[in-house]
Amino acid sequence: MKLIWLYFVRTYISVGMFFYFRRIKIYDAKNVPKNKPVLLLSNHQNALLDALLIATKCGRLSYFLTRASVFNKPVVARILKSLQMLPVYRIRDGWGNLANNNAIFENCSKLLNDSECIVIFPEGNHNLMRMVRPLSKGFTRIILDALENYPEMDLQLLPVGVNYTNAENFPDGASIYFGTPLVAKDYISGNKNEDAVSLKAVIQSEISLLTTNIPKENYQETLDELERLDVDFLNPKAVNTCINSKFQDCKFQEVKSNTFINIIFKALLVCAFIVPILVWKFVAKPKIKEIEFRSTFRFAIAITLGPLWLMSLFIVLVITLGWVVAVGYLIASLCVVLLAVKL
Structure with a gap:
């Protein structure tokens, strides 16, 4: 039952992401070992969406280390644990809770010994800044x-x-770059302190090659210039080359077309999903304190209230106008979503 549940959730989220993102580009997913213990070590910008993208695109059923504060509500905790998320405690969760990490880390060792895959965001927290922050x-x-x-x-x-x-x-574009696997034993000398420093340096360097890494110095000025040049942030290698060349060697995004048609279909999207959109705009969005969670909650509403609203109207139309009209409405609504998001 557990596997059925996990595959169902992964499939459902994958379908949701297809309708939510304009495009998702995946590079070198073949690098993820299939039958070996592996730690996937990723940068962390966009709260739970980072984890969902990796979970649906890495090709393995993974475990995730997640900050313990999101497990506070019992119902939420049960759902997260059913999705193989493991709580990790930080200093802000209270010094007394840090000891709970011992059991979590021991469980990670056992899972890895069973050749499982664990996803970790070693920066320790999320931030929308386009840079790889110091690793914990x-x-x-x-x-x-x-x-x-x-x-x-x-x-x-x-x-x-x-x-x-x-x-x-919304809609946004995303890209995931899977790097080259590193053999952990190669970085172990026996001196734990030195090995920890070495591992942090190596992983930070490797992640920095796979995502835009704007230097902390003059960060905002650099970001403003990259946006003015309209670089493709889904191609981090080209963006980093642009930065390192002091904006002399830059590749630009393709010119967008069909802007007027896109506006029309976005308006139709609002009309077709007016209630979920109003719930998002006036109920959910004002309550979000951390901007990094905004996309996560928008996506959550899109894949829950969106289908519920669509099916509610479908049932009403079946009862009042018959199957033909209801099915036509359903197909038309899905086409509107696709055209509004993908154009």
């Missing part, structure tokens, strides 16, 4: 503990870069 040491402890408990484990470390055209907007 928690992921190094998982690596070191796993190899200490199971010395023969062939643990693979796979850097991942998740990129967005504009994470605050």
Whole structure:
């Protein structure tokens, strides 16, 4: 039953993402080891959407280390745990709770010894800034503990870069770059402190190649110039080349067309899903304190209230006007969504 549930959720979310994102580009997913223990180590910009994109596109049923604060409500905690999310406690959750991480890290070692896949966001928190922030040491402890408990484990470390055209907007574009697997044993010398520093440096360097990495110095000025040049943020290698060349070697996005047609279909989208959109705009959105969660909650409403609203109207039309009109309405609504999002 667990596998059926996980595959159902992954399929449902994948379909939702198809209708939500203008495009999702996946690069080198073949690099994800299929039958070996692996840690997927990704940058973290866009809250839960980062995890959902990796979960649906990496080709494996994965476990996720997630900040413990989202497990506070019992119902939410049960759902998250059923989706193989594991709580991780931070200092802000209280010093007394940090000891709970011991059991979580021990469980990670066991999962890896069973050749499972675990996704970690080693920056430790999310932020919409287009840069790889300093990594926390928690992921190094998982690596070191796993190899200490199971010395023969062939643990693979796979850097991942998740990129967005504009994470605050809808519809948005996303790209995921899976890097080259690194053999964890190759970075173990026996000195835990030195090994932790070395692992952090290597993983930060690898992730920085897979996502836009604007230097902290003059960050806003650099970002403004990149946006003025209309670079393609879904191509981080080209963007980083542009930055390093001081904007002399830059590739631009393709010129967008059909703007007027796009406006028409977006207006039709609003008309077709007026109630879910109003709920988002006037009920959910004002309550979101962290801007990084805005896209996550918008997506959640889109894949829950959107289908419910569509099916409610479908049933009403079946009862009042018959199957032909109801089916025609359903097909027309789905076409409107696709054209509004994809054009």
